[in-house]
Amino acid sequence: MSHEEALDAAREAVLRILTATQKSRHELEQALARKGYPESVVTPLLDRFDDVGLVDDVAYAGTIVRTRQGERGLARRAISEELRRRGIDEETATEALDQIDPEDERAAGARLAEKLVVKTRGKERDVRVRRAVGSLARKGYAPGLAFELVRDALAADGEETDDLPGTDDW
Structure with a gap:
Protein backbone atom coordinates (compact mmCIF):
# COMPACT_ATOMS: atom_id res chain seq x y z
CA MET A 1 0.00 0.00 0.00
CA SER A 2 1.42 3.38 -0.99
CA HIS A 3 1.75 6.26 1.45
CA GLU A 4 -1.20 8.02 -0.23
CA GLU A 5 -3.36 4.88 -0.04
CA ALA A 6 -2.45 4.44 3.64
CA LEU A 7 -3.26 8.11 4.29
CA ASP A 8 -6.66 7.78 2.58
CA ALA A 9 -7.46 4.57 4.46
CA ALA A 10 -6.39 6.09 7.79
CA ARG A 11 -8.48 9.22 7.08
CA GLU A 12 -11.52 7.02 6.45
CA ALA A 13 -10.83 5.08 9.67
CA VAL A 14 -10.65 8.30 11.72
CA LEU A 15 -13.87 9.61 10.17
CA ARG A 16 -15.65 6.32 10.97
CA ILE A 17 -14.42 6.45 14.57
CA LEU A 18 -15.40 10.10 15.02
CA THR A 19 -18.82 9.48 13.49
CA ALA A 20 -19.54 7.01 16.30
CA THR A 21 -18.19 9.11 19.18
CA GLN A 22 -15.81 11.92 20.03
CA LYS A 23 -12.27 10.77 20.89
CA SER A 24 -9.06 12.31 22.14
CA ARG A 25 -6.05 12.53 19.87
CA HIS A 26 -4.34 9.90 22.01
CA GLU A 27 -7.27 7.49 21.61
CA LEU A 28 -7.23 8.01 17.83
CA GLU A 29 -3.47 7.43 17.72
CA GLN A 30 -3.94 4.15 19.59
CA ALA A 31 -6.81 3.04 17.36
CA LEU A 32 -4.83 3.72 14.20
CA ALA A 33 -1.73 2.01 15.61
CA ARG A 34 -3.82 -1.09 16.38
CA LYS A 35 -4.96 -1.05 12.75
CA GLY A 36 -1.31 -1.01 11.69
CA TYR A 37 -0.97 2.52 10.33
CA PRO A 38 2.56 3.90 10.62
CA GLU A 39 3.29 7.00 12.65
CA SER A 40 4.42 8.76 9.43
CA VAL A 41 0.79 8.55 8.26
CA VAL A 42 -0.96 9.05 11.61
CA THR A 43 0.83 12.17 12.89
CA PRO A 44 0.25 14.44 9.87
CA LEU A 45 -3.29 13.15 9.46
CA LEU A 46 -4.22 13.91 13.07
CA ASP A 47 -2.42 17.26 12.84
CA ARG A 48 -4.73 18.13 9.94
CA PHE A 49 -7.79 16.94 11.88
CA ASP A 50 -6.59 19.17 14.75
CA ASP A 51 -6.24 22.13 12.39
CA VAL A 52 -9.81 21.83 11.09
CA GLY A 53 -11.26 21.21 14.56
CA LEU A 54 -12.35 17.59 14.14
CA VAL A 55 -9.97 16.51 16.88
CA ASP A 56 -10.06 18.94 19.81
CA ASP A 57 -8.84 17.63 23.16
CA VAL A 58 -9.86 20.84 24.97
CA ALA A 59 -13.48 20.56 23.82
CA TYR A 60 -13.45 16.81 24.40
CA ALA A 61 -12.18 17.21 27.98
CA GLY A 62 -14.85 19.84 28.64
CA THR A 63 -17.54 17.50 27.36
CA ILE A 64 -16.32 14.66 29.56
CA VAL A 65 -16.28 16.90 32.63
CA ARG A 66 -19.79 18.22 32.00
CA THR A 67 -21.35 14.84 31.27
CA ARG A 68 -19.61 12.87 33.99
CA GLN A 69 -20.33 15.45 36.67
CA GLY A 70 -23.78 16.46 35.48
CA GLU A 71 -25.23 13.14 34.38
CA ARG A 72 -23.35 10.59 36.49
CA GLY A 73 -22.54 12.70 39.53
CA LEU A 74 -18.86 11.79 39.44
CA ALA A 75 -16.49 13.80 41.62
CA ARG A 76 -13.53 15.73 40.30
CA ARG A 77 -11.09 12.99 41.31
CA ALA A 78 -12.87 10.28 39.28
CA ILE A 79 -13.23 12.55 36.25
CA SER A 80 -9.56 13.46 36.45
CA GLU A 81 -8.66 9.78 36.34
CA GLU A 82 -10.86 9.23 33.29
CA LEU A 83 -9.26 12.16 31.48
CA ARG A 84 -5.82 10.69 32.21
CA ARG A 85 -6.91 7.28 30.89
CA ARG A 86 -8.13 8.93 27.71
CA GLY A 87 -4.75 10.58 27.15
CA ILE A 88 -5.74 14.17 27.94
CA ASP A 89 -2.66 16.12 29.02
CA GLU A 90 -2.47 17.47 32.58
CA GLU A 91 -2.86 21.14 31.64
CA THR A 92 -5.93 20.52 29.47
CA ALA A 93 -7.45 18.28 32.15
CA THR A 94 -6.90 20.87 34.89
CA GLU A 95 -8.44 23.57 32.75
CA ALA A 96 -11.50 21.40 32.05
CA LEU A 97 -11.84 20.32 35.69
CA ASP A 98 -11.80 23.95 36.82
CA GLN A 99 -15.33 24.29 35.47
CA ILE A 100 -16.58 22.10 38.33
CA ASP A 101 -17.83 24.30 41.12
Whole structure:
Protein backbone atom coordinates (compact mmCIF):
# COMPACT_ATOMS: atom_id res chain seq x y z
CA MET A 1 0.00 0.00 0.00
CA SER A 2 1.42 3.38 -0.99
CA HIS A 3 1.75 6.26 1.45
CA GLU A 4 -1.20 8.02 -0.23
CA GLU A 5 -3.36 4.88 -0.04
CA ALA A 6 -2.45 4.44 3.64
CA LEU A 7 -3.26 8.11 4.29
CA ASP A 8 -6.66 7.78 2.58
CA ALA A 9 -7.46 4.57 4.46
CA ALA A 10 -6.39 6.09 7.79
CA ARG A 11 -8.48 9.22 7.08
CA GLU A 12 -11.52 7.02 6.45
CA ALA A 13 -10.83 5.08 9.67
CA VAL A 14 -10.65 8.30 11.72
CA LEU A 15 -13.87 9.61 10.17
CA ARG A 16 -15.65 6.32 10.97
CA ILE A 17 -14.42 6.45 14.57
CA LEU A 18 -15.40 10.10 15.02
CA THR A 19 -18.82 9.48 13.49
CA ALA A 20 -19.54 7.01 16.30
CA THR A 21 -18.19 9.11 19.18
CA GLN A 22 -15.81 11.92 20.03
CA LYS A 23 -12.27 10.77 20.89
CA SER A 24 -9.06 12.31 22.14
CA ARG A 25 -6.05 12.53 19.87
CA HIS A 26 -4.34 9.90 22.01
CA GLU A 27 -7.27 7.49 21.61
CA LEU A 28 -7.23 8.01 17.83
CA GLU A 29 -3.47 7.43 17.72
CA GLN A 30 -3.94 4.15 19.59
CA ALA A 31 -6.81 3.04 17.36
CA LEU A 32 -4.83 3.72 14.20
CA ALA A 33 -1.73 2.01 15.61
CA ARG A 34 -3.82 -1.09 16.38
CA LYS A 35 -4.96 -1.05 12.75
CA GLY A 36 -1.31 -1.01 11.69
CA TYR A 37 -0.97 2.52 10.33
CA PRO A 38 2.56 3.90 10.62
CA GLU A 39 3.29 7.00 12.65
CA SER A 40 4.42 8.76 9.43
CA VAL A 41 0.79 8.55 8.26
CA VAL A 42 -0.96 9.05 11.61
CA THR A 43 0.83 12.17 12.89
CA PRO A 44 0.25 14.44 9.87
CA LEU A 45 -3.29 13.15 9.46
CA LEU A 46 -4.22 13.91 13.07
CA ASP A 47 -2.42 17.26 12.84
CA ARG A 48 -4.73 18.13 9.94
CA PHE A 49 -7.79 16.94 11.88
CA ASP A 50 -6.59 19.17 14.75
CA ASP A 51 -6.24 22.13 12.39
CA VAL A 52 -9.81 21.83 11.09
CA GLY A 53 -11.26 21.21 14.56
CA LEU A 54 -12.35 17.59 14.14
CA VAL A 55 -9.97 16.51 16.88
CA ASP A 56 -10.06 18.94 19.81
CA ASP A 57 -8.84 17.63 23.16
CA VAL A 58 -9.86 20.84 24.97
CA ALA A 59 -13.48 20.56 23.82
CA TYR A 60 -13.45 16.81 24.40
CA ALA A 61 -12.18 17.21 27.98
CA GLY A 62 -14.85 19.84 28.64
CA THR A 63 -17.54 17.50 27.36
CA ILE A 64 -16.32 14.66 29.56
CA VAL A 65 -16.28 16.90 32.63
CA ARG A 66 -19.79 18.22 32.00
CA THR A 67 -21.35 14.84 31.27
CA ARG A 68 -19.61 12.87 33.99
CA GLN A 69 -20.33 15.45 36.67
CA GLY A 70 -23.78 16.46 35.48
CA GLU A 71 -25.23 13.14 34.38
CA ARG A 72 -23.35 10.59 36.49
CA GLY A 73 -22.54 12.70 39.53
CA LEU A 74 -18.86 11.79 39.44
CA ALA A 75 -16.49 13.80 41.62
CA ARG A 76 -13.53 15.73 40.30
CA ARG A 77 -11.09 12.99 41.31
CA ALA A 78 -12.87 10.28 39.28
CA ILE A 79 -13.23 12.55 36.25
CA SER A 80 -9.56 13.46 36.45
CA GLU A 81 -8.66 9.78 36.34
CA GLU A 82 -10.86 9.23 33.29
CA LEU A 83 -9.26 12.16 31.48
CA ARG A 84 -5.82 10.69 32.21
CA ARG A 85 -6.91 7.28 30.89
CA ARG A 86 -8.13 8.93 27.71
CA GLY A 87 -4.75 10.58 27.15
CA ILE A 88 -5.74 14.17 27.94
CA ASP A 89 -2.66 16.12 29.02
CA GLU A 90 -2.47 17.47 32.58
CA GLU A 91 -2.86 21.14 31.64
CA THR A 92 -5.93 20.52 29.47
CA ALA A 93 -7.45 18.28 32.15
CA THR A 94 -6.90 20.87 34.89
CA GLU A 95 -8.44 23.57 32.75
CA ALA A 96 -11.50 21.40 32.05
CA LEU A 97 -11.84 20.32 35.69
CA ASP A 98 -11.80 23.95 36.82
CA GLN A 99 -15.33 24.29 35.47
CA ILE A 100 -16.58 22.10 38.33
CA ASP A 101 -17.83 24.30 41.12
CA PRO A 102 -17.20 22.70 44.55
CA GLU A 103 -20.78 23.46 45.59
CA ASP A 104 -22.13 21.80 42.44
CA GLU A 105 -19.97 18.76 43.17
CA ARG A 106 -21.28 18.64 46.72
CA ALA A 107 -24.89 19.01 45.53
CA ALA A 108 -24.40 16.17 43.01
CA GLY A 109 -22.96 14.02 45.79
CA ALA A 110 -25.90 14.84 48.06
CA ARG A 111 -28.37 13.81 45.34
CA LEU A 112 -26.48 10.58 44.83
CA ALA A 113 -26.34 9.88 48.57
CA GLU A 114 -30.08 10.42 48.81
CA LYS A 115 -30.74 7.93 45.99
CA LEU A 116 -28.38 5.39 47.53
CA VAL A 117 -30.00 5.70 50.96
CA VAL A 118 -33.49 5.30 49.50
CA LYS A 119 -32.40 2.14 47.66
CA THR A 120 -31.34 0.51 50.93
CA ARG A 121 -34.42 1.24 53.03
CA GLY A 122 -35.25 -1.71 55.24
CA LYS A 123 -31.60 -2.74 55.65
CA GLU A 124 -29.59 -2.26 58.85
CA ARG A 125 -28.19 1.24 59.19
CA ASP A 126 -24.57 0.06 59.09
CA VAL A 127 -25.24 -1.77 55.82
CA ARG A 128 -26.86 1.36 54.39
CA VAL A 129 -23.88 3.47 55.43
CA ARG A 130 -21.30 1.03 54.04
CA ARG A 131 -23.03 0.63 50.70
CA ALA A 132 -23.71 4.32 50.16
CA VAL A 133 -20.27 5.51 51.28
CA GLY A 134 -18.61 2.80 49.16
CA SER A 135 -20.60 3.81 46.11
CA LEU A 136 -19.76 7.50 46.56
CA ALA A 137 -16.09 6.61 47.03
CA ARG A 138 -16.11 4.69 43.74
CA LYS A 139 -17.48 7.83 42.11
CA GLY A 140 -14.48 9.78 43.37
CA TYR A 141 -15.80 11.41 46.54
CA ALA A 142 -13.34 11.74 49.41
CA PRO A 143 -14.20 9.45 52.36
CA GLY A 144 -15.01 12.29 54.77
CA LEU A 145 -17.33 14.03 52.33
CA ALA A 146 -18.96 10.76 51.28
CA PHE A 147 -19.64 9.87 54.91
CA GLU A 148 -21.02 13.34 55.65
CA LEU A 149 -23.34 13.23 52.63
CA VAL A 150 -24.59 9.76 53.55
CA ARG A 151 -25.11 10.77 57.19
CA ASP A 152 -27.17 13.79 56.04
CA ALA A 153 -29.19 11.65 53.63
CA LEU A 154 -29.88 9.07 56.34
CA ALA A 155 -31.00 11.79 58.74
CA ALA A 156 -33.32 13.19 56.08
CA ASP A 157 -34.69 9.67 55.60
CA GLY A 158 -35.55 9.47 59.31
CA GLU A 159 -32.59 7.34 60.38
CA GLU A 160 -30.87 8.05 63.70
CA THR A 161 -27.39 9.46 62.99
CA ASP A 162 -26.31 11.15 66.25
CA ASP A 163 -24.00 8.27 67.15
CA LEU A 164 -22.24 8.25 63.77
CA PRO A 165 -18.79 9.84 63.72
CA GLY A 166 -18.55 13.40 62.40
CA THR A 167 -16.69 14.61 59.35
CA ASP A 168 -13.72 15.64 61.51
CA ASP A 169 -13.26 11.99 62.53
CA TRP A 170 -12.14 11.11 58.99
